Each structure stands twice: as C-alpha cells, then as structure tokens.
Amino acid sequence: MRIELRQRSEDSRLMVWLSPLLALALTLAFGTFLFAALGYDPLRALYVYFIKPLTEAWSLEEIVVKATPLALIGVGLAVVFRANVWNIGAEGQYTVGAICGSILPVMLPDLQGPLLLPAVLVCGALGGMAWAAIPAFFRVRFGASEILTSLMLVYVAQLLLDWLVRGPWRNPEGYNFPESRLFEADAVIPALAGRMHFGTIFALVAVAALAIVLGRTLKGFQFRVIGAAPRAGAFAGFSEHRSIMTVLLISGGLAGLAGIGEVSGTIGQLHPSISPGYGFTAIIAAFLGRLNPVGVLFASLLLALTYIGGEAAQVSLGVSDKIARVFQGAILIFVLACDVFIRYRLHFQATRLPATRAEDAP
Amino acid sequence: MTGFEAVILTIVTAATPLLIAALGELVTERSGVLNLGVEGMMIVGAVTGFAGAQLTGSPLLGAVAAMAGGMALASLFGFLVLRLAANQVASGLALTLLGLGLSGMIGEAFIGQPGLRLERIDIPFLTDLPVVGTVLFGQDPLVYVSVALAVCVSRFLFHTRAGLALRAVGNNHASAHMLGVHVIRTRFLAVLFGGACSGLAGGYLSLAYTPQWVEGMTAGRGWIALALVVFASWMPFRAAVGAYLFGGALILQFHAQAEGIPLPPQFLSALPYIATIAALVILSGDQWKARNDSPACLGQVFVPDR
C-alpha cells in the first residue's frame, strides 16, 4: 500500500484545530509505548506524568511559572516564523537578556528605588534585541542564513554567561559557587501568588498584543505576506529587509524579557543554568500553537506540564528526567506530521493505478 | 612526537567528525533536502556508538551502531518531509530536539564508564618516519575513512549517473520527475546517507576523540558541519578544506590555553562558533552566491501529481 497526497484546494479549517489534538493523542500513544518499553506500568506512568501535576496546587503554580518564559518566547517566535524568518537562537537571546538585565542589580547593588525594576526589565529586553539584531543584520546586509548564525550565538551567549558568573560577576560571598550576588528587593519582580510572579502578566499582555498585531494591523499583515510570498510583499510595497529586522527584534526582545523575568522573578540571581532549554522548547510551543499567539499560550502550558511531569516521574517512578526532552521532541514531530492533513488529503491506494479501469462513475 | 606533529594530529582528529558529518549533509542537500537535524543525529550516533562498543566489546561494531543510530533518526526525518511533505526546517529542529532527549536517556546508563577506543593504526617503519610518520600513517581508521569518503562522494556526484540524477533532483525536482527519476526515493536515500554519516561522526566523538559518553558531547559540531556545507558551496573537497580549517580553530583554544594566553577559557571556547558566523557572513556575499552551486530546490516540498 502507498500513501498519496492530494492537495486540497483550500486549507482545511477543521484540521487546523484537529491536528494539534491528534498530535497530542499520538504523543500519549507514543508515551504508553515508551513507558512500557522501559518497564514501567504505562497507565500509572502517564497518570503521574500528565495528570497528577494538574491535581495539586503547587504543581499547577509551577506549571504557570514555567509556562511564562515559554509563552513570552514562543509568541515572539510565532511572529518570526510567520514572516518566514527562522530565529532558532531564542535561547541565546534569553541568556543575553538575563545578562543585560542583571547589569544594574549586580554591578550597582546599592541602586534602589521604584524605577529600578522597570530599568532592569528594559535592559533585559534590549539585550535580547541586541543579540537578535546580529543575525538580522547579517541576513539583511550579507544574506547569511539566520538559522545558523542565531544558533551559533546561543553557544556564545552561554559561554559569556559562564565567564561572567565564574569571573567578574561572581558573588564575593558565594563560597566560590559560579553565581552572581542575589538581586536586592527592588530589582525583583513582585510575586502574584506563591511562586508565580508578575512576569506572567507580561506574557499575557504580549500574547494579546501580538494577536492584535498579526491579525488586525497592517504591520502584521505585512509580516504574513512577506512570509507567505516575498515577491507579492515587494509588489505590495513592503520592505522585506525591514520586516526581517522588525520580527527578529520583536522576538529577541521578548526572549530577553523572558530571560530577565526568569532571573529576577524566579531565580533571584544569575548562574550558568538559568534555562532548562526554554528557547528551544518555545520553538515547539510556537508550532504546537499553530503560530497563533493564543494557541502558543495553551501550547506553553502543555509544554510546561512536560517539564513538571518529567520531574514528577523522576521522583516517584525513577524515570530519567531526560524523558521530558524526548516527549517535547516527539510532540513537535507529531505536530509536523499531522499538519499534512491541513494542506493535503491523504489517499491510500493498493498499487499503481491500472491504465484501464472498469466503470468508474464519478 | 614533536610539538608540530602533535598539533597536526589534534587538528586532524578535531576535523574528522566535522568532515564526515558535512559530507553526509552535503549529499543530502545536493538532493534538495535541508536536514537541520545533524546535531541530533550526531548525538544519537555518539550514544549508540558508545553503547554498541560497550555491549559487543568491539569499537568497530560500535561505529556500525553509530551509523545505524543516525540512520534511524534520518529515516524518521525522511518520512516526515518526503512522505508527509512537512516543513524541512521545523522537522530538522524537531529531530535535533528529539535526538538530544533520546541520547540523554539512552546514555544515562553509560555515564562515567571508561570507553573503548578505536585503535590508531600502527604500521611498523612507516609510522616511525620523521615528521610525516604519525600524521600520514598513524591515525585511527576513521580518519582514513573520512578522506576516502570525500573522494568517493566527489566521484559519485560528478562522475556517476546516479550522482547526476541526485544533482538533477536537487536542481529541479519537477523536471527530474518528468524525466522519470524517482524524486522521493532518491531523496530518501540521500537523507539516509546523511544520517549514516552524522551517526558515524557522532560515533567518532565517543569512540576515538574522547572515548566516553558525556551528555551533549557534540557541543554544536552538527551545526558547524551544516555551516561547513555552505562554506564549501556544496563541493566535497572544499568541505574537506573547511573541516581542517575549523579543526584548527577548535584546537587553537587548547593550545592557546597551554601557551598561557591571558584570555578567559570561555572566550577561546567561543572561537569556533564566532569563526562559523564569520565564515557564513563572508561566504554569503552576493559575488560568491553567483558562482556557487547551491541546489535550486533546497528545502522545497515535492509532491508528485499523478
């Protein structure tokens, strides 16, 4: 038997909604198989992984905490990907955002006052923007692929952070641990409730704002046109270069904000492992959310669950915590596979069509 | 062994995995498929290679297992982008993320275990020649494999009919289909070859370069190999030159540290990545583009109508 794809004349509006759900179902099926293969009771494991964290207040809080950076980064990535720009270095922009946002609290710890926190956040966002501006400039000026340059800059950013917290920014009272001094109270994002902080509000605002930009403004229309058909964009009078620059700065800024938000709101200081790969997981959030800002929000919650579930499964079952990454990769693969239903009708057929077929009434 | 020999040796061993992975990706891209999953296939190859060697006691079988690991991931990618016409950029990223996760899980059992090493070849007399002895005749087998691979890939692409068909598919898949070339099959084979090479390159890291399993031990080498393909403008021998230049950049950091250059080690570690960016920027200039051989259909989806 072979599978043939037949192009639909229009994208299926039903499948746009169904395909992510189908992908989730496939991921759960894959999970069942994986847990069984590893020798665990799959039902219990899936319960511990995907259901139990939803039943307890602390883990729900933790899901919101983890979903916050994912949504902030992911919604920016949804915009760049829509514009057909492949920023896969959000992890680096996140890191540099965290570094730049930490400049004031670490270097001028005596600086206090109500303006400190806004300044810290703006520095973080600007840092992320600056880091994203590098691949943007190289792409626009020299035509260098932003895929590779943005990714290379992730490694550079991580090494920069590593150097800072081991070298000039190391906490003098930190017993030689690679970490910066703790942020003073005025530089910390206030808590909402429990571990949740106001950064979550930023994420919600960013989602709403970008949903409006993409769907309702000429600027967003411009991004989408250039992403879908660059020649038509030029014909409409839109500048492709400016569009590339703008979307990269938006997503870099949001990633930077996520970085400083995490450091200021959740961790309280810089150290080398401020991110469990948020910048990469956010790529999955962007696709799982169909590059739609509101969709990204829900996808971020789900992906946050894979982090929390992974920790829970490690604690209560002894499963490797690496399984979270496996699940995340599997979700993205299933999402991409299921997207085929949106654009194509699948057609199964036994063998090659015979040259002649008996009565085949339409 | 003189200092000079030592430097050359380390450059060669640093360059070999880059070269093998880049050659595989070069063939894949020549067929018109952009597989950004090199890093993922490499890390899976590193862990399956290590595991294979531990379980069988044979580093050679380990190398075979490394290729199999890369190919398994590549076939998943091939199914996604060729059969289901999924976006190649996103699918490649997915492959890398999945590969990093899977390798971490598989490798947990092997952390800290001493590995088996692919032994260097030692030819009496020849290896003892001054200066060139160890460099030319005393390397581990995969170094020779990588050089032979460059020659074979070049011969295949430019002097065989199958290679011509593969380039045709990458150049214009609709026309190739019209002429009766099996576009999907050709691409699938090219993707598998890329997977085997990436896997082997990963295996080189865990079997020859530093015979042990460390999580994330590829450290971006898969991405550098991708950049090398652009750098080489899709020509196998240029890929070899590029790989040795980058091998040099990778090694520079160690020697700079040993020489006591007063730079923080992180700065030196960042060098290869910065060098990659610089190479991409310089080689992406318009003048260069006009001359290069980039496959016209790179990254485009092909769905035959029947």
Place this chain on the structure above:
Amino acid sequence: MPDGNVLLEARGIVKRFGGLAANDRIDLTVHAGEIHALLGENGAGKSTLVKILYGSLQPDEGTVSWQGRPATVGNPAEARALGIGMVFQHFSLFEGLTVAENIALALPPGSGRRGLDAEVRSVSEAYGLPLDPAARVAGLPVGVRQRIEIVRCLLQRPRLLIMDEPTSVLTPQEAERLFETLRRLAGEGCAVLYISHRLEEVRQLCHTATVLRHGRVVGRPDPKTATMADLARLMVGADVEGAGSRDGQPAATGPVRLAVRGLSQEAGTPFGVSLEDISLEVRGGEIVGVAGVAGNGQDELFAALSGEAPASDEAAIEIDGRPCGRAGPRRRRRLGAAFIPEERMGHAAVPAMRLSENAVLTRHGTDPELATGGLLHLSRARGLARRIVERFDVRAPDGDPEAKALSGGNLQKFVVGRELDRQPGVLAVSQPTWGVDVGAATEIRRALAALARSGAAVLAISQDLDEILEISDRVAVISRGRLSPAVPAGETTREAIGLLMGGAG
C-alpha cells in the same frame, strides 16, 4: 501526404482532476511520418493528453496502443523506451547542469557518458541545431534551450516526437527554422504530435489535425484545406471576436501620462537582463504594446515600472508629469498608477490568503478606508473583494476563499479587477491573458480597452503577438534589454516586428 502505418492509437482516454474532466473520452490516432496537430485553447486538455501519452500522468480510463500492441506507459522512462520523445512548453531543463548532463539524464541508463559530447555535436549539427555540450544551461537564451530539448529527444531516435507549443518562445524566423527540422524528421518517418493554438503555423506545417475543446475531440479537420476561420470556430466553439475597440479609432491625442526617459538598469540577478537606455511615452487614451520573446527584459522592465526595482534616477520615470523613478510601488500607486504582473500566484496574489486580504495587498496605500492608523478594517476589505468579484464576474467559491482556490482565469480576472476598480490613470500590465481561457481573455482585453478609452494610459507587455496586434494602438519591441521606438500598429507588419524580436534593427 504521408501514409505510414498506425504508430500510436489512444482510445477513450479519460482523466479527471477533482470534479473536472480534463480529458473526456478522447480518441487519437497518429501515423508514422505525419505531423499531427493537436489544436485547442488553453485548458482544452491538450497538455493533459500528451502528459498521459508520455507517462507523466496516468489516465483514469482508456487504452493506449503502440504499433498495434496495447501499451501501458507507467512513467516517462517507459515512454522513451518505446520511442516517444517530448519537448516541453515550459522547459524541463536543469539550470545548474551542463548541456551534456541535461541530455545524459534523458538517455536510458547504462549509456556511457563517454562519447556523448561527440554525439551531441554530430546530431545537433546534422539537424542544424548547434550546441556546446559543456555550457551551463543557466544563462542560455530560450531558443538554445529549446534546441537542447530537441537534441535530447533526437539522440534517443524517437518514433514519435511530441512538441508542446514549441513556437510560443520563438521569433517567427526561429520558428521557421524549427519547421524545417520537423519536416525533415517527418520525411525520415518520425511522427510529430504538434500542440499549438496558432492556426497559421498549423496550416503551414501539419498534415492532419485533432481539435479539442473542454476535454473532448470536436473535429478532425484537414489543416491543408480548412480555413483559419474553420479551425478557429472548432477551437472556440463560436465565431471569434476580438476586443474590437481598436479598429477605426483615431490615434490617441491625450497628454503623456507615463513617461520613461533613458532608463538603464543593471540586472539584479546573475541571469537577469540589464535594461539599456529605455525611453517610452504613453498618452492618455492609448494602449502601447511591448512585444518580445520571453527573457529579453520584460520582467525587469515591469519591475522598473512598478517600483519593485526602483531606478537610481528620479527623472527616469514620470507618472502624470511627476518624477518617481526612485519611488517604491506604494508611492507610484498613490500617484494614480496600477500594475498587474505576469505571475498571478505569489506575485500578484498570495495563494494562501483570502481574497479580502489579497484586495488589501495592492490597495492599502491608496484606499485609506482599508487601513487607518495602521489598523486593518477586514469587513471593508471583504466588501471590496465582493465588489470586485461581482463587477468583474469572477467565479469563486462562496464566502471569502483563499486565492489558490480560484482557477487561473478567475484569479486573473480578480487581479485585473482589483486594479481597474480603482480607475487608475496609468496601468502597466504584463501578460494580461497568460494561461487564461478564451472567454476570460476576451473580457480582460475588453476591460483594458475600456480603461484606455476612459482616458488612462495603458502599457501592455506580452509575448503573444496576436494579442499585441489586437489591443495596441502603438507597438514597441523589447530585445536584449533594449526597447525599439513605438510605432502605430497599423503601420507595421508581423514580419517587421518579428525581425525586431530577433534582435535585428
């Protein structure tokens, strides 16, 4: 009249795409040594039929027999093994490969590459089709590319040669040389299936003819005795009428509304064409046609006019007396100009976007009610799209469909309607009826004529000489990036234009 044996016989061929039967029980018989015309308008099903004969499409019903024996042509390689060769309308060449490599790909596996160069040279010289085997295809002119395709077929010693609209890219003189080659092949016993919608050349060249309309065979006239009108009536199904606006009208005397002065531009891409010192004036009330063989700078000229590739000199282009050489498309539209490019999908329209969004695409700068303060008004855009669909009789699915859901002709009507709805003072249009069925083409030409009558200046770039002569008041010819002076259509001949197209004069 050759009377060879029956070579190919197709019976009851049916091919459906979705609900549409592109081929509906077609019978076709081709004899050895004959040049057989397959006539029909765009969309009549000619290309589908030959793709089936060549094995790149599979029929839903019907049989094919080859030299009296039933045959299944599963793919093009099998067709070539039988002795069927094909020269495609849109060439199937590989830009990045050399001439010899392009040819080697079509030869049966196992044929060595050694000696190929020599054979290419000998065959190409024997048929008067000179080629350099080592040259890269990218950058070769269209005529040479066609030669590669023909030589590629001839090297396989075909019994049947299928040619899909071969003259659409050739000057009249080049076409004449091609006819000689084809006659010679037929004389040697090779059959030629010649697809065309150009009646004159069919009468000149072909021995027999099969006419298709809406996927069915509607006649098998004798091209030697049938008149042009007979053939046209069969093809179109009614007496042909032109846009009819040009005859007997006085030449335009309105003011100059579009002026191009000494425009020179380097090619933006390695294989593009540089524009050299182009000057042209179009007055209100007239249509100026720009004829030329594809790839002689039409795309570059259009991009310079639309502002997609602005000039370095502000004075190089004037719209209604206002210099705008350095302006982008948006500012030129605000000056009252409108543009319709050749390619509908991905240039004039975004296939994956809805008609309302595609209406915004070129109207956002000139229609402030669509976008105020950077905010889009989607309901107004939907209203505009609906108005265009109704005014220009666009047949589209209900609601607000994506552009790719429309047929080629209907999308072209939408694109043309989107611009004409604005009542532009200046219109530059490239290939206005390319790939559009005859009914829609007539409507589009009428609409262009009406726009000119209302006082607008219209510049129409087209490779279809018939179209140029039908709609234009004055005609200029573009060749290798240079534009000849525009002369009144009544004072020039097809031959004179042909010579200019070939670069003479």
